[in-house]
Amino acid sequence: MIGFTLLLALGAVAFLLVLRRLKLLEQELRRVESLIALSETPVRSPPREMAPPLRAAPPRLREAPPPAAAPAPLPEPLPEPAADSAPRAGFESLVGGRLPIWIGGVALVLAGFFLVRYSIENGLLGPAARTLLAALFGAALVAASEAARRAPQTRDDPRVAQALAGAGVASLYATLYLAAALYHLIAPGAAFVAMLAVTAAALGLSLRHGPPTAAMALVGGFVAPLIAGFDAAGIGPLLVYLTLFLAALFGLAIRRGWGWLALAACVAGFGWINFLAVALGGVPGDLPAVGAFTMLLAAGASAAFAATGIASRWLRIAPLVAGLVQLVALAPALDFSPLAWGFYLVLAAATLALTARQPTYAPASLAALALLLVLEGLALVQPDRGFAPVAAGIATLLFALPGHGWALRERHWAALAAAGTSGPLLVAHAAAPDLLAAWNWGMLELAAAAACGHLAWRLHRAAQPAMQPAATLAAGLLAAVGLAQFVPVSWLALPLTVVLVGLALWARVARVPALFVLPALPFVAALIAAALPIAGFAELLFASATGDRLPFAHLPAAATLLQSLALPVAALLATLLDPRQLGRAREWLGGTAITLGLLLVYALAKQPLAIDTLPRFVAWGFVERALLTQACLAAGWLMLKRQRLPRLGGVLLMLGLCRFVWFDLVLFNPALVAQSVGPLPLINAAFLHAALAAFWLWSLAPARGFRAAAALFTLVAALVAVRQATHGDLLTGPVSTGENGGYSAILLGVSGFWLWRGIAARHHDLRLAGLGLLTVVTCKVFLIDAAALDGLLRILSFLGLGVALIAIGWGYGRFLGSPAPAAPESDAAT
Missing domain, CATH: 1.20.58 (Methane Monooxygenase Hydroxylase; Chain G, domain 1)
Structure with a gap:
């Protein structure tokens, strides 16, 4: 009590000193203003007599009259006091004129808090006396603010009243928290009524004194529980206090259009949420209340942002997204219980409702769906899935139904329809495939694919091409996954091929440029699924190019190749007939498909002879190699002759010539490596091989490069004819x-x-x-x-x-x- 009395005495002395100083400054200011007004008054010269006309007095030189006595000079204005009376906005004004008053108000609040804490720690006062002392201190500050607002010495500077009023409001909030939550001196009903009264008082004072009072109230209201001990009375009463306090701040911000106040209150509220989540990590029983507070804060802050006139759409949706992220983070601590799901789904529904009223919130709805998929995946990978499967179904209906219903209204509804129909189902299937049998998953996914396909058709009929690719992609993905449930894993390429063909045909019907790119996706998926056979091809090519005489041993099984690659490669090659298909990926995907197609033909062509031993290589190696090379040369020659697919024709012709040079002249030259070419002169594999190569080149357009190659192969054919005629079947010797x-x-x-x-x-x-x-x-x-x-x-x-x-x-x-x-x-x- 003695300390409190001393503190009040010191405060009173300081207040009197401040008033005296303000009075002296006011007198000095008035003196300076009078001097400035006097210096700006124009000096009137005494009236002069009318000069006689010039004709009355002929012009003559006269002596200048003696100078009149100059009037007494006016005192010059003093610039320094004028500058002091109206300080410029800058560092000096901020630090010397504004911050001291505001910091002083905060100091008063903290002084009262620490005074009560000191009395608690030293046992000087009982709970009732402490609470009464805090209430009297807050009321005294509010009364002082009104006195300062009306007193002649301080009414010209409203900041003093603002600081005192803010400090008083913060002290009253803290007093109610002490009385109701910490000491239980008043019943919950009475505490609620008192909280409403303090809130009304805070609103009134803020409306009367302006933003600084509101800022002081915000700081004091949020700091008060920390000073008193946030967990002294439990988390529930604390969250009720924070909820009412935030409601008061949001209401004040809406009433005065103070977006900064709503933003500051929102940031402080989420700061409390994260503080409590960390502090209560080992006490999960209090976390549901934190989740409910998070849900209310996110919805209330977003509504307050809009009502205060905040123009930035990203600021408006920030509280919703932050709340959704916070709920996802809290869900594991809540064991993904129905309550945790309820919090999230309710906030997601509120986000959708806001989006229905104002499209500005569309990104928040999309973010809610994305975070929902994350939450669903985290819940379904747990050993005890609990309520997660039911929540996934509810989430699908929550997002898909309004999305399909309003798909033609705005683009974001179509996006929500496509993603809401496909996302939760696919995530559930990926995270918990054992929930249902394969055919059940397939039926659900095909039904969802039909819904997305119908959405794409509706968008096409309504001439809205923007979201058709998204709806089509969702339908294709669902169809591919659904059809895959009815075929063995080795035949995964079959549903992918069906989807590829379907996407290509739909692109031709809809004629939306973005749709022509979509067939590339199932083809790439098929390539990923066929990674092992493709790796086998790579091994085969390396072994063959480095001189392995038995590359058949590295060849993947023909059945595997047909199951995994033949269908998607053939389908993509067919889509290449339409020049609009595949968009910018046309060249590299087309090249990939052609390369794989050639490798498939090569693998199938090696099956009849199956050269897997050295004797079979000697008997059939050259014949098989010559047939493959001639197939490339003949196909390339035909395409170049008819000018159909000339680029592919040139590639095939060059491939055949490279095969001839590398394999038949360098690696496996029959004159050096024993290989059967046939016993008959001129009618044998070696001569016919070289002669046909020369013929293909001679019969093409008469370009100099073709003539040089044709001449070279003619020379090779002539030499082979002599060699075979003198050696017979084997050209070695x-x-x-x-x-x-x-x-x-x-x-x-x-x-x-x-x-x-x-x-x-x-x-x-x-x-x-x-x-x-x-x-x-x-x-x-x-x-x-x-x-x-x-x-x-x-x-x-x-x-x-x-x-x-x-x-x-x-x-x-x-x-x-x-x-x-x-x-x-x-x-x-x-």
Whole structure:
């Protein structure tokens, strides 16, 4: 009691000193204002006599009259006191003029709180006396605020009254908390009535004194339970106190249009929620009350934000999203009980109701659905799922029914319809597949797919393309998962293919550009499901390219390939016929599908011979390889000839040529690696293989690159013909004398063919190649062949070479001597 008396005495002395100082400042201010007014008064010169007309007094020079006595100078204004009387808004004004008053008000509140706490700790007063002391202190502060508002010394500065009123309101709130929750001095009903009275007083004082009083009341009201001990009387009374206090603040904010007050109250409320959630981690019995408080705070704050005129849509929906997140965080501590689900579903329903009234809250509804899926997944993975399956069904109806009903009104309702129909069901299936039998899941998902498909059709009929992709995607996803329940896992590609085809056909009907991209999704899903066979293909390609003679051992099983890849690849290749399909992903998905298609054909083509041993490789390795290469060359040639899919045709032709060079000339050259090519001259696999390759190239457009490749493969075919004629079925072995002469003869013929073709078609490059080969053959005969021959064979060799050279020279000379006709377009191009 002595400490309290001393504190009041000190406060009174300080208050008198402040009043005296304010009086002196007021007198000084009035003096300065009078000086300023005097300095701004215009000085009037005494009236002068009318000067006589100029004609009455002829102009003459007169002496200047003596200067009149100057009036006494006015006192100059003093700038420094004027600056003191109206300080500029800045650091000096804030720290020297505003903060001290506000901090002083907070200090008064804290002084009263700590005074009561001191009396408790030292046993100086009983509960009733402490409560009465706190009430008198709060009432004294409120009375002081009214006195300061009316007193001549302080009425010109409303901040003093504002600070005192705010401190008094905060003290009264704390007093009620002490009396009702901590000491139980008054019954709950009386405490509620008293709380309403204090709230009314706080509203009135805030309306009378302005924002600073409201800010002081906010600070004091939220800090009071911490000073008194937040858990002294239990969490329930504390939350009731916080709820009523927040309601008062929101009401004041709405009445005065103070959005800042509603925002500050919301932030403080959520701060209390998180504080209590951490503090009550080991006392889950009090957490349901925290959940209820969270639900009320989120809904009330969002409504208050809108009513106070906050324009930002993200600020308006922030309390709802924060409340939903808070409830998701509290749910595990509440063991995902029906009460926890009830809190969340009620707040989600409130969010949907606000969205129905004002589309600004649409993002909050979508966030509520997303957080619901998180909450559902967390609940369903628990050993005891409890109420979660029922809550998932209720959540589906909560979001899907209004979404489907109002889908044509706004885009967000269509999004809620699609996501609300598919999301909870798919999450439940993924998190708890053992809840239902597979066919039950399938039936539910197909029914949901039909609902989403009907939604897409309604949007199409209403000419609303914006949400058609979302509805279509939901329908396709549900259909794929639902159909997968009726087939074995190895046939997962079948439902994905059905969905792929359905999405492609629907895109052609709806003609919405975004829909043409959707068939890519089931195809990618099919590729992911077929990861193992695709990895087997990669292993096969590596083994084959590095010289493994038995790549069949690395080939995936044909049945597995047909089940996992054949259907989706064929379906995607069919969709490529429509140039609108797949959008920007068309090139890389099309390339992937074509590559996989070629690998599938390759795998199927290797099945009949099944070369899995070295003897079978010797017997059939070259034949199988030649057939595969010729298939690529023939397909590419046909596409390029008909100008259908020319890019694919070029790829196939290049693939065939690369296979020929890498496998038949480098890795598995039959002259070096024993492989059967056939015993008949000219009718064997080796010669036909090279000759057909040359034919495909010769018959294509007369571009220089094709002619060079055709000439090269013609040379290879000629050499193979000589080799096979001298060695038979197996081309391995040394080069004999007859074979060497055969090479010279056949190369001489090839050079003559090149020269004839170059002259007939007027291809300069081909003529040069023929002359070059002729030079090489001539040098070979004179330098190599002649040394290996003697007698009649040498004579015949030189005789044949001479006749051939004379004929070639005669024909080429006639060509050079004849006038050159106009070059055809093909030659001009070369």
